[in-house]
Amino acid sequence: AELTVGFSQIGSESGWRAAETSVSKIEAEKRGIDLKIADAQQKQENQIKAIRTFIAQGVDAIFLAPVVATGWDEVLEEAKDAEIPVVLLDRTIDSKDDSLYLTAVTSDTVYEGKVAGEYLAKTVGDRDCKILELQGTVGSSPAINRKKGFDEAIAAHPNLKIVRSQTGDFTRTKGKEVMESFIKAENGGKDICAVYAHNDDMQIGAIQALKEAGLKPGKDIIMVSIDAVPDIFKAMAEGEANATVELTPNMAGPAFDAVMAFKKDGTQPPKWIQTESKVYLPDTAAAEYEARKNLGY
Amino acid sequence: MTSTLPGRLSFGALPQFATLAAVLLANWLVFPDFFDLRLQDGRLFGSVIDVLNRGAPVAILALGMTLVIATKGVDLSVGAVMAICGAVAATMAAADYSLVAILAAALAVGALCGLWNGFLVAVLDIQPIIATLILMVTGRGIAQLVTEGQIVTFTHEGLIAVAGSSALGLPMPVVIALVLGLALAALVRLTALGLLIESIGVNRTASTYAGVDSRSVLLATYMISGLTAAVAGVIAASDIRGADANNAGLWLELDAILAVVVGGTSLFGGRFSILLSLVGALVIQAMNTGILLSGYPPELNLIVKAVVIAAILVLQSPAAGRLFGFLRRS
Amino acid sequence: MTSRNLPFFATLVVFVVAWALCAAQFPAMLSTRVAANLITDNAYLGVAAVGMTFVILSGGIDLSVGSVIAFTGVFLAVTVRAGLDPIAAILLVLVITTAFGAVMGAMIHYLETPAFIVTLAGMFFARGVCFLMTTDSIPIDHPTWDALLSVSWKIPTGGRLTLIAGIMIAATLVGIVLAHLTRFGTYVYALGGNRTSAELMGVPIARTTIAIYALSGALSGLAGLVFALYTSAGYSLAATGVELDTIAAVVIGGTLLTGGVGTVAGTFVGVMIQGLIQTYIIFDGTLSSWWTKIAVGGLLFVFILLQRVLVHLAGRSRDRLVPAT
Amino acid sequence: MDNAEPLLLSLRGLTKTFPGVTALDGVDFDLRAGEVHALLGENGAGKSTLIKTLTGVYVRDGGSVHLQGTPIAPADTADAQRLGIGTVYQEVNLLPNLSVAENLFLGREPRRFGLRDARRTEAMARDLLVGYGLDIDVRRALGDCSVAVQQIVAIARAVDLSGKVLILDEPTASLDAGEVVTLFAIVRRLTARGIGVIFVTHFLDQVFALADRATVLRNGRLVGTREIAGSNRLDIVKMMLGRELETETMKRHRRQVVDAPPVVSARGLGRRAYVQPFDLDIRPGEAIGVAGLLGSGRTETAKLLFGIKQADRGALAVGGKPVRISSPRAAAALGFGFCPEDRKTEGIVGDLSVRENIALALQARRGWLRPLGRTESRALADRFIRALDIRTSDAEKPIRLLSGGNQQKALLARWLATEPRFLILDEPTRGIDVGAHAEIIRLIERLCDDGLALMVISSEIEEIVAYADRVVVLRDRSHVRTLEGEAVNVNDIVRAIAAEAVPGAAA
Ligand SMILES: Nc1ncnc2c1ncn2[C@@H]1O[C@H](COP(=O)(O)OP(=O)(O)OP(=O)(O)O)[C@@H](O)[C@H]1O
Ligand SMILES: Nc1ncnc2c1ncn2[C@@H]1O[C@H](COP(=O)(O)OP(=O)(O)OP(=O)(O)O)[C@@H](O)[C@H]1O
Numbered sequence A: 001a002e003l004t005v006g007f008s009q010i011g012s013e014s015g016w017r018a019a020e021t022s023v024s025k026i027e028a029e030k031r032g033i034d035l036k037i038a039d040a041q042q043k044q045e046n047q048i049k050a051i052r053t054f055i056a057q058g059v060d061a062i063f064l065a066p067v068v069a070t071g072w073d074e075v076l077e078e079a080k081d082a083e084i085p086v087v088l089l090d091r092t093i094d095s096k097d098d099s100l101y102l103t104a105v106t107s108d109t110v111y112e113g114k115v116a117g118e119y120l121a122k123t124v125g126d127r128d129c130k131i132l133e134l135q136g137t138v139g140s141s142p143a144i145n146r147k148k149g150f151d152e153a154i155a156a157h158p159n160l161k162i163v164r165s166q167t168g169d170f171t172r173t174k175g176k177e178v179m180e181s182f183i184k185a186e187n188g189g190k191d192i193c194a195v196y197a198h199n200d201d202m203q204i205g206a207i208q209a210l211k212e213a214g215l216k217p218g219k220d221i222i223m224v225s226i227d228a229v230p231d232i233f234k235a236m237a238e239g240e241a242n243a244t245v246e247l248t249p250n251m252a253g254p255a256f257d258a259v260m261a262f263k264k265d266g267t268q269p270p271k272w273i274q275t276e277s278k279v280y281l282p283d284t285a286a287a288e289y290e291a292r293k294n295l296g297y
Numbered sequence B: 001m002t003s004t005l006p007g008r009l010s011f012g013a014l015p016q017f018a019t020l021a022a023v024l025l026a027n028w029l030v031f032p033d034f035f036d037l038r039l040q041d042g043r044l045f046g047s048v049i050d051v052l053n054r055g056a057p058v059a060i061l062a063l064g065m066t067l068v069i070a071t072k073g074v075d076l077s078v079g080a081v082m083a084i085c086g087a088v089a090a091t092m093a094a095a096d097y098s099l100v101a102i103l104a105a106a107l108a109v110g111a112l113c114g115l116w117n118g119f120l121v122a123v124l125d126i127q128p129i130i131a132t133l134i135l136m137v138t139g140r141g142i143a144q145l146v147t148e149g150q151i152v153t154f155t156h157e158g159l160i161a162v163a164g165s166s167a168l169g170l171p172m173p174v175v176i177a178l179v180l181g182l183a184l185a186a187l188v189r190l191t192a193l194g195l196l197i198e199s200i201g202v203n204r205t206a207s208t209y210a211g212v213d214s215r216s217v218l219l220a221t222y223m224i225s226g227l228t229a230a231v232a233g234v235i236a237a238s239d240i241r242g243a244d245a246n247n248a249g250l251w252l253e254l255d256a257i258l259a260v261v262v263g264g265t266s267l268f269g270g271r272f273s274i275l276l277s278l279v280g281a282l283v284i285q286a287m288n289t290g291i292l293l294s295g296y297p298p299e300l301n302l303i304v305k306a307v308v309i310a311a312i313l314v315l316q317s318p319a320a321g322r323l324f325g326f327l328r329r330s
Numbered sequence C: 001m002t003s004r005n006l007p008f009f010a011t012l013v014v015f016v017v018a019w020a021l022c023a024a025q026f027p028a029m030l031s032t033r034v035a036a037n038l039i040t041d042n043a044y045l046g047v048a049a050v051g052m053t054f055v056i057l058s059g060g061i062d063l064s065v066g067s068v069i070a071f072t073g074v075f076l077a078v079t080v081r082a083g084l085d086p087i088a089a090i091l092l093v094l095v096i097t098t099a100f101g102a103v104m105g106a107m108i109h110y111l112e113t114p115a116f117i118v119t120l121a122g123m124f125f126a127r128g129v130c131f132l133m134t135t136d137s138i139p140i141d142h143p144t145w146d147a148l149l150s151v152s153w154k155i156p157t158g159g160r161l162t163l164i165a166g167i168m169i170a171a172t173l174v175g176i177v178l179a180h181l182t183r184f185g186t187y188v189y190a191l192g193g194n195r196t197s198a199e200l201m202g203v204p205i206a207r208t209t210i211a212i213y214a215l216s217g218a219l220s221g222l223a224g225l226v227f228a229l230y231t232s233a234g235y236s237l238a239a240t241g242v243e244l245d246t247i248a249a250v251v252i253g254g255t256l257l258t259g260g261v262g263t264v265a266g267t268f269v270g271v272m273i274q275g276l277i278q279t280y281i282i283f284d285g286t287l288s289s290w291w292t293k294i295a296v297g298g299l300l301f302v303f304i305l306l307q308r309v310l311v312h313l314a315g316r317s318r319d320r321l322v323p324a325t
Numbered sequence D: 001m002d003n004a005e006p007l008l009l010s011l012r013g014l015t016k017t018f019p020g021v022t023a024l025d026g027v028d029f030d031l032r033a034g035e036v037h038a039l040l041g042e043n044g045a046g047k048s049t050l051i052k053t054l055t056g057v058y059v060r061d062g063g064s065v066h067l068q069g070t071p072i073a074p075a076d077t078a079d080a081q082r083l084g085i086g087t088v089y090q091e092v093n094l095l096p097n098l099s100v101a102e103n104l105f106l107g108r109e110p111r112r113f114g115l116r117d118a119r120r121t122e123a124m125a126r127d128l129l130v131g132y133g134l135d136i137d138v139r140r141a142l143g144d145c146s147v148a149v150q151q152i153v154a155i156a157r158a159v160d161l162s163g164k165v166l167i168l169d170e171p172t173a174s175l176d177a178g179e180v181v182t183l184f185a186i187v188r189r190l191t192a193r194g195i196g197v198i199f200v201t202h203f204l205d206q207v208f209a210l211a212d213r214a215t216v217l218r219n220g221r222l223v224g225t226r227e228i229a230g231s232n233r234l235d236i237v238k239m240m241l242g243r244e245l246e247t248e249t250m251k252r253h254r255r256q257v258v259d260a261p262p263v264v265s266a267r268g269l270g271r272r273a274y275v276q277p278f279d280l281d282i283r284p285g286e287a288i289g290v291a292g293l294l295g296s297g298r299t300e301t302a303k304l305l306f307g308i309k310q311a312d313r314g315a316l317a318v319g320g321k322p323v324r325i326s327s328p329r330a331a332a333a334l335g336f337g338f339c340p341e342d343r344k345t346e347g348i349v350g351d352l353s354v355r356e357n358i359a360l361a362l363q364a365r366r367g368w369l370r371p372l373g374r375t376e377s378r379a380l381a382d383r384f385i386r387a388l389d390i391r392t393s394d395a396e397k398p399i400r401l402l403s404g405g406n407q408q409k410a411l412l413a414r415w416l417a418t419e420p421r422f423l424i425l426d427e428p429t430r431g432i433d434v435g436a437h438a439e440i441i442r443l444i445e446r447l448c449d450d451g452l453a454l455m456v457i458s459s460e461i462e463e464i465v466a467y468a469d470r471v472v473v474l475r476d477r478s479h480v481r482t483l484e485g486e487a488v489n490v491n492d493i494v495r496a497i498a499a500e501a502v503p504g505a506a507a
């Protein structure tokens, strides 16, 4: 291959992440790029090691899906010294020096939370609404940002109130367990108006818990979450969920294009290539499910 | 001098039950409806049932873990084995195999994992923590290999019923945990297996010299641990109707070890009690559920957990026992 | 060569052979850059592993290491942001982590409870305190900090020996001296050999146990500093699971988890072996997430197996030193 | 000894109770400067407990201890060491993972610039051990050394530590005659310097050879103190047992060995770098003694026969059928039994009860599927507790809480319970009192009469003479001589052990 790209991926902690990896491979193949993926198993230290090793190997470009926003300056400095362009995927980093990377192809996780919140505010209207929130892993940046965005969106609506918020660690099992105790704590679930989950997996767990307690998610309870993985479309198609905000797994495609253009004639891409964060509703759910089910989610 | 926690139900069980009572009481304080029960569709609902139901996988893991720890070992791989067996079960369910075939396959895989661990420990003489660390790392990869990194979901009625149905008004996982616990307790106490396990755990050299077949006993012990992990894995998969190779059983090995220790079995091997390990698992789940019910922000979860564990340690420590004894006498 | 050094030499041989094999496939792995990276990238692990070596030698275990590393980073980031001088913050945090270790040691000794559980509680506690301080990841930004970062020695052909690599090497050397050349070190081995005997021989058990965990706390703090320098940030989810990597490194380095047998130098090689496995996998770059895990576990197995075989063979040849046939 | 001699150590009304036992009940004990004071009593009488209470291992429940007139209460052994009390506890309590030199100087190594001076430590260790006739590599891990060497190291360490008082709790078990002589010489040098020595042993000969006075305990109570000069053996034995010893212990009882085919028959059996090939036949009802110096390969011979180490040459036949014994389990299945020398690490399963320890070998042989019922194992245990007079408050007591001699008896019971046809005993009477000693010998003779084949390894030549019909002598890991018939006596055995290797004979 003419171009070798090293991709420091966070891991495969969720279906979405797996999809991002497999979409990246597909996109690389399309363009005849040799993609080396280093899986960091959720650890920043492994990502730094991977970047260092990519530099030592002399790859043509490095993609980095940073597990955390801080702490990249030094290693990116090294990449810069070695004149290897770096592209950030799905999240940006905290850095004074934005010359450390070529561009960032990301969605805005705060914005995602905001979109979810706005959807809820619009759907609920003026009535009082008790919201349960399933947070992501404590301390992880999507959890922090999706909470922040959502809080911003509902701040203007005093009738919307988060009454309980716990972490479900982004997993179905924990989502279900937390929802079970929420139901007990909120009077058998009769007063619950809406559930906001930081990702679809937790939401799917929550839907099961609600159904098992004899409640009707998607009908009596508004279910909104983020990611747009196939299974949530299935739930929407069955009327058990109401909305999901998309986070596209195709971050690598635009990144490859930017790198190829840069390598060819030095074209500087914009510093931030933002992907779309769009709300999907039950009406298109069945079609979306078919479109996505083989993407490796 | 050296002190061993008594492993017998008779007089030594008091600290464990006292701990459980204390944690339940604390739950009741932070959440007054904690003990409310409600019957719906022939099935009980309530926070206490949640504790039992959610605690079942850890309780089941703790069964096998108790035996392994009694041999002076430890099995770090149970979480990963759960993931593998869950993945196998889910993929087979998605391909519509019969429930019997699914269960047989999952249990066989679990037993195989256990045998591998046992082989490393008993035959190659690798230290248990490292021997099982290998499968802890590799196993999750194998599970992902089975699911190809995706969350495999299924609508297999039979498999869903494993965690989703109920018997005697109790969720099926609770029934499974109880039956397994009693069966295993019977297996080790009605045969000589329990004695041989304890004997190896206390002094493997002396036991071998006394003619005990330490290798086979160790192999059997790790295999039982693999089997219990398989059962827990199937329950976890059945519960969410899918296999999440990444997260199924993640860090559950620590909970299981904690359950065994809270149950009074010494990490230095020897005396053990299966039933008290079940109590230990309940203590841990009661603590977890209490945290969820309390409504405290999730940032506090770990601190609360740490403080509760520290309190349990203080209460159950031999030093505290001596102090109580002293106070009672004077 | 005494029998006690056997596992160490076995480990060393395995490491050298493995590196040679890797280099045969990827010649770039012979560069000084890769060698320097191996040290720099694993410096936090190496420093923590020195402390863990003492703990394991004494027959204990310390699961709080990873959380303490995270705590140190968050503490440094938060206090420096609040205006504390980095040097003062560093000294302060080292005192805190040392005291934290000492408290765990005291609990282990006086409550007569297994280290596994006490330090598990410590692991939850330290991480919990991180969350209380902040859940955000906070960059550390201060001229003094930058000055620390810029300390480095260039090696020809692109390698760079940084301050943190220096700290790791220093910690290892100090660890070697402490373990093998001080009375404290002998007490640690004594404790791991047989606690009751050690007590009967007059080893101050309480003092030594507390000192061991305090040392582990201090070195975890130092590892946290290294980690913070490495990333210039504090993050409450940093270094999760590092305790297991550390334990693995110590054990691969030839230390017995049952205590009493092992060396600090072996731990250093153990850390390097773990680093080598990772480097090799990244060099390869074709492995999916799951194959990465399987490969890491598989290589770990191969290393341990090789080491056992070597020790076994060497043990046999030692037998032969006894007058025979 | 002059009665006006100042009291070095004086214990008054010392009391110590454990749950279920009063191990010491108001015991008085004096030690004068420069005397050897023997502390005697049956197994479980409280000797070790007295010592541990004195040196701060246990906290006493009552009574007082004065050292040179000042009351002392050491909080731990380190404290006692600082006060000038050096102790060898009954079980060798050293650190197998440290080197010999480190063990000797743990906690008081010479230092240079604040760091341990390994070279000087080693030189000092070598010098120290030369005084005990031991010339070994002091850098070797102690665990690699034989039990006897460990014992000597423990003694050397304690002697070196004892500025005022030296306490020896059964130091001579598993030492050979030569070592004992060396030890006695050292003790005499110490007493000449005014150091007081408390000496616990079950060998009355040694008491009469070394001690100035003897104090006897029974069931935790003081029976009395005697000047050795004016006492005789029978008096002392009577004080210990509270009755006359019915049979003279060391009397040899001639057996009629059945002329049956051998139970065990080894031909050229050996293992490289372990034991040189040897031939051996043991017939039913026959007792074979194995004699030799320390490290001569006696334990190795036993371990080879019992499958702990596998032979790599030669052949073994049991009951006429060729067998390969690959593990202790296989050996036990053939009806073998083996009481190891190192009871703490290879014998007892400390946290299990006396009952379970006794039933263990039988249970292991039956397999896990056929458990001995609780009542069954209880009856078995009770039978042996009575037969061997094992002193325990309860069959359910963890065996590690028993006194040393009683642990030894329980181990013997473990194998007797399997009704073996070939039993190997490695230092079987280590730490067993005279009364029990006689019991055990009677019991074993009865078993031999019933056809048991026996192999006894012992450093006590008298003991070998008492048991054995035939004696195999080992030197440098090879079987050099077999003594039979009238040749089985102390003199001939000693001569055979001491004889220089005939050139070419043992190559
Ligand atoms: N830690 C303990 N807990 C309970 N009982 C104990 C403990 N230590 C000793 N004993 C009991 O105290 C009694 C005295 O034991 P001790 O070890 O002092 O006997 P001894 O005279 O040294 O016997 P031996 O000659 O066999 O060594 C025994 O009955 C023993 O079982
Ligand atoms: N694993 C080992 N490696 C090296 N040397 C050993 C090992 N085990 C024992 N030895 C040495 O072999 C010799 C035999 O010791 P051992 O105690 O087994 O012999 P023994 O004839 O039974 O003597 P005794 O029973 O009187 O101690 C000793 O010198 C001992 O130090």
Ligand SMILES: [Mg+2]
Binding pocket: D047, D048, D049, D090, D169, D403, D404, D405
């Ligand atoms: Mg004694």
Ligand SMILES: [Mg+2]
Binding pocket: D298, D299, D300, D341, D426
């Ligand atoms: Mg011997």
